[in-house]
Amino acid sequence: MNTIIQRLNGTTYDLAELGITTRDFNVSAPRLRHYTEQVEGMHGAIDMGTVYDPRPISASFYAKAVDYDDYALMRDEIFRMFRSDEAFYVIESRNPGKRWLVKVADSFGLDQQFLYGFFDVEFIAYSGFAESIGTTQDAFTFDAELWQFGEGLTADDLIYTFNSPSFRVYNAGDIAINPRKMALDITFTGASSDLTIKNETTGDMWKYTGNTGASDVVQLTGVRAIKNGLSIFRDTNRKLITIAPGWNDFTVAGASGSFTVKFDFRFYYL
16 A cells, blocks of 8 residues: 655655555545534424534554664654645545545654654545546546546546537536535636526526627636636626536526537545
């Protein structure tokens, strides 16, 4: 078993190549937080919904130094790789297509035995979910080395760029894509008047009351709406589009002539 660390600046550490062996990588079951409301005189409680709490992950490692002088250098490098003033991604070799955005939950030390250092690390994944390494704009082939079995992919010919007024978008993950919390980019290129993009499956609809020309680009990036790099949020209905797990039926209205709509997002898993 191996673990890979990806810092947010793009620096990647392959622990096996650095002489660090992963003994165990244990992801806990999802932790749920239930909201209820009790009404006087009524039995039980009213279910007000459920959300996922942060997810603990425990991992065990051991590292081997070249000699006793190298041991201290190796220890310091381990502390540097796992520093948690900012979050970083961890990937375990058994699930190479998924990654967790984590911080180290508490301090840890190395148990030195000759040239070996044994240590346990408790991570905390604040989102509660793993995410796909690949996005919907990457090739859906195993040759791309971004995907794995168990990611919910139904075929290797999934399409996320469209040029028709109705189409289907597939979310292979377990969790709905919410642009308030997750990266979601929807890009429209083409001429339009009163452009409307609607997810018929969820009922979400976004509308722009202005016009676009054939070469204009409208981007819905998270909660932002941009036309050719400038905000058009005030000229929209100020709504957001979410994408439910599974197939989502979309319609585009107000477009004229040829156009394209491109979706770029990751999948999220329990």
